[in-house]
Amino acid sequence: MARRILLLTMLWLLLGSCERTSPEEKWITALSARIEAGYQSLHSSSRDLNRQVQEFCVQNTDINVPRQQWRQTMAAWQDIQWVRFGPIVEHNDDWKIQFWPDKKNIVARKVNKMLNEPQSITVEGVANASVVVQGLSAVELLLFDEPYVTQFTSTGTQSGDQCQLLTAITTTLAANTGRIVQAWQDAQFQAGWLASVGQPQDGVHANAVSDAVGAMLTQMEKVKVDKLGGPLGYKNRNRQPNGYFSEGWRSDSSLDNIKINLLAMQGIMQNNEAYDLRRLLESKGNAVIADEFQARLNDNLALLATIDKPLREAVMEPGYRQQLEDLYQSLGALNSLIKTKLTKALGINLGFNSNDGD
Amino acid sequence: MLRRDFCKWPLLALVSAGGVACSDPQSVGVDAGFRAIFSGCDDARGTHYIAHLDPAAQFVSRIAVPQRVHGSVYAPQQRWALFFARRPGTHLYVLDTSSGHLIHTLENAADRHFYGHGVVSADGHWLYTTENNLTDLSGVIGVYSLQGKPNKVAEFASGGIGPHQLALMPDGQTLVIANGGMATHPSSEREVLNLESMAPNLAYLDLASGAVLEYHEPPHHKMSIRHLDVALDGRVVFGVQYQGELTDAVPLVGSHRRGEDIQWLELPEPVQLSVKQYTASVAVDAAGETALVSCPRGNLIGCWDLDSGKLLQQLQSRDAAGLFRVGNHTQSDNQEQAVKTTWVSSNGVGEMSLLQGNRASLRSQSLSRGGWRWDNHLTVI
Structure with missing residues (x-):
């Protein structure tokens, strides 16, 4: 730990002495x-x-x-x-x-x-x-x-x-x-990860900003396609809903999980106690993307709050179908924002062959 | 870009830390027994290129093209490198390696697109490509004459939907085709339209008649067979892209001989989970003993022993892409060469490498490293 603090301090001093931290x-x-x-x-x-x-x-x-x-x-x-x-x-x-x-x-x-x-x-x-x-x-x-x-x-x-x-x-x-x-916490990993910020965000070089934004997109696709689309039956041959395909059907924690996943995204974008993604976007004159991201997140959180039964049961009841489909569409809108506007605002290209699909 | 222009690049590389580094002209590839590498690539801005490289993986020519290519094949009589657009691309690019010029760009018919792969007949006169018939989404093998400007003279059914890679069997009279089973249409971009009714197969077709001689289906309908390679003894090795859950335990690499059942190769749980149900290039050694498969989503290349089906080794390679064996040495040619087959590998993060050594301990030796995203497949001659 002491080594790590020393190394991070040295890195901080080095970065500070060379030029302003980006x-x-x-x-x-x-x-x-x-x-x-x-x-x-x-x-x-x-x-x-x-x-x-x-x-x-x-x-x-x-x-x-x-x-x-x-x-x-x-x-x-x-x-x-x-x-x-x-x-x-x-x-x-x-x-x-x-x-x-x-x-x-x-x-x-x-x-x-x-x-x-x-x-x-x-x-x-x-x-x-x-x-x-x-x-x-x-x-x-x-x-x-x-x-x-x-x-x-x-x-x-x-x-x-x-x-x-x-x-x-x-x-x-x-x-x-x-x-x-x-x-x-490993000092070598941390130093390498921080240093990778200086690499081009072209999908060719390892880059921490690309890592983070790519992971945000992957996670939200997982929430949409697996956590919600799975129990809704969108991944089944017969398109029939199945509550047992929800993430936490045994403990009825599926909706809590989705909520925490959304709040984690919110915490990345906006954290008043630290330099957050909003500030990075603001530095590039793209605060509007942060606003739009928050608006889409709020849409999803509001829709999620209307579902007052465990997901395992809600997907099986026609009365909840519209809300769940609205949530599915709304998650799609958030993901589309990450994939297009957020990556563009940050100048990021995501993976090449790994995202190819052929 | 000609070779003489190429060494201007190191200066740029120093400035940008992202350019192309020139290798020593006496680089390892020169002695590795091959003359050229062909591959598609993108630059950092997303511009697509077709490229001809020398054995040191330096550009002999690099030409910007409108459509992203996927695989390539060399036509020795014409000295052409042919590059195929990936789905739903419609272009076939003909690079004349003698002049370094793109001499033809073929546009497929309005109701056809390429799937990114093709193969040249044993006599060098014909080209066979995998294509999509957009009227009914059936798989088609396009037959092109290579006498003069390539032109389509015939086509026949591929034996399934979504044919992807194909290869010529050692008899010179049979094609082996990976029918991926996935129906797509350009109107819905690359979305799979038949996820639940997919019917992938490995099909053998008689070139003279177009008849399906034999076909084999994988145990799960979402196991899309995509890429393959053939050893000199007719052993086919193929890679699967599984369209189901990441947590399903399904085999992703198989081996097959005509008239036999498919042999599925070992896939330990940690490897299954790290490769995320996705394989890219497949390359088997000439003797049919060892197979290499690139797995870009696991950032690795797997090396299997084909007789036992055991996974021998994993080599790390970020965004691993192209793989191609060098030469056709077999045990009967030379014992030493048989165990030391050389492969060329590429990846999406700018590396072109040689893989050499004993097959249980292959080592990667960098040929070149730069800012080019090498596409999924490469051809070595």
């Missing part, structure tokens, strides 16, 4: 701190989840306590889920935190397989197993899915194997998120 550098510096805080929050929540799961298992406490902590941990993840660049993507760590979409119920299959194996469940076993069983999706299954919950409560004591697995998964999750925090 608006892009200011934004990326502030964004990096924001991401680090997000990862810290995820790690801290994961550790608490691990502790509360152990209390639940050892002391037979109320299952609602670890459930509530799971919600907090998932909320922390949803806030930072958009960051699909940097160390988190290098070892599939993003998949280790959450495995979704899971239309084929692979999480349940793999969890059952682990529960049914004769050998005892260990942290090492989980850490070396498929990413499917290492994260929040598997914990959601164990804490919220009826047959598993019944298994916990039926004997009067917490089920041995399920508790061993729950403990091993949350221990792994705490370790994985801790590693992600450290990797993000």
Whole structure:
């Protein structure tokens, strides 16, 4: 940590002595701190989840306590889920935190397989197993899915194997998120990421601003196509809605997740305590794009607020169809804004062959 | 741009930190057993080019073209490099490598567009291209005469929808075609219109009659077979772009011999998740023992042993794109050469490299690095 502070200070001094810090550098510096805080929050929540799961298992406490902590941990993840660049993507760590979409119920299959194996469940076993069983999706299954919950409560004591697995998964999750925090703080990574701001934003060179804006677009496409379009049936052959294709159907957290994803975008654009994307746009005479972005975000948040049932149920009720379709269209408008006006205002070209589709 | 002009570029490179760096003229590629590389590329402004490079990956000629190209093929008799527009492009560009000039730009018929790939017949007289029939969105193989200015003389059905890459089998009389199965129409840009009713296949067609001799479907209808390469013994290796969920465990690389079932190659979970269900170029060695597949969304090139189906190695390459084997050395030619097949690789971040060494430990050696976004495929002669 001390090394990192020293290096960042040296970088700051170097940049300051050479020339005035560019608006892009200011934004990326502030964004990096924001991401680090997000990862810290995820790690801290994961550790608490691990502790509360152990209390639940050892002391037979109320299952609602670890459930509530799971919600907090998932909320922390949803806030930072958009960051699909940097160390988190290098070892599939993003998949280790959450495995979704899971239309084929692979999480349940793999969890059952682990529960049914004769050998005892260990942290090492989980850490070396498929990413499917290492994260929040598997914990959601164990804490919220009826047959598993019944298994916990039926004997009067917490089920041995399920508790061993729950403990091993949350221990792994705490370790994985801790590693992600450290990797993000790594001085060499930080220096390289900040320095990349000086590279052309042409899709050829690595560039932190392109990374960030590209990830914002990818995330919001995921929200539209997978998180909402999936349960609406837009990805199915028969176009029939299916509540079980929503992200958090077991815990009814799907709409909360979308809301947090939208608020994360809002936090990137506008953060009164740091140099935000709005200020970067203002520096380029494009404050109007920030206003438009906020207006589209507000449209989405307002539409989301009108849906007063869990998404799993709402998609199955014709009375909610229009609101959900309006939200789908509205998400499309936000994404279109990012893809066209925001990238143009910042002078960004996104990927070449990776976005080609041929 | 001629070679003599090219070395003006290092000065620009120093200024912009984004230009093209000239390699040493005695660079590794010169001795690597090939004469030229052909590839499409874009500059940072998004202008499209067709390019002819020397073995050191320096431009011999580079010509701006209106439509983005995808693949290319060399016609040795005419000394032409032919470049095909990617969908829904309608242009076929003919670069005369002797003069360095773009000598023909063919515009396809109003109800046809190219899919970005083509192949030249064994006798060098004919060109076969994958095309879309816009009247019914069926796949078409266009047959062009290469005697004089290329002109279409016939076409036949590709055996599916959305034919993409095709190759000539070693018998010289059969085409193998990756029918991707995806219906698209220029009116809806590149949107897939039949996602739920896709029917991709690997088809073998008799060149004399156009008849489908044999075809194989993948186990899932969203497994779009797109790119392929053929070893000298007729082994076909192909890459899949899966149109389903990122979390589905489906194979993405397969190998096939006529009359047999498809053999799917190992895809460990971490690789499956990192490549995001997307493969680009496929290159198999002449002996049919090793296959390389570029995966731009995972920023890697995978190397597989074809007999065991095992993934031998992953090489990092940001926005990995073109792959092409150099030469046709096989074990029967020379034991040493067989295990040390050389490949040329390119990527979307300006790198053109040689891949050499033992197949379990291939090493990437940079030929050139610059501001050109190399498109998905390249041709080496």
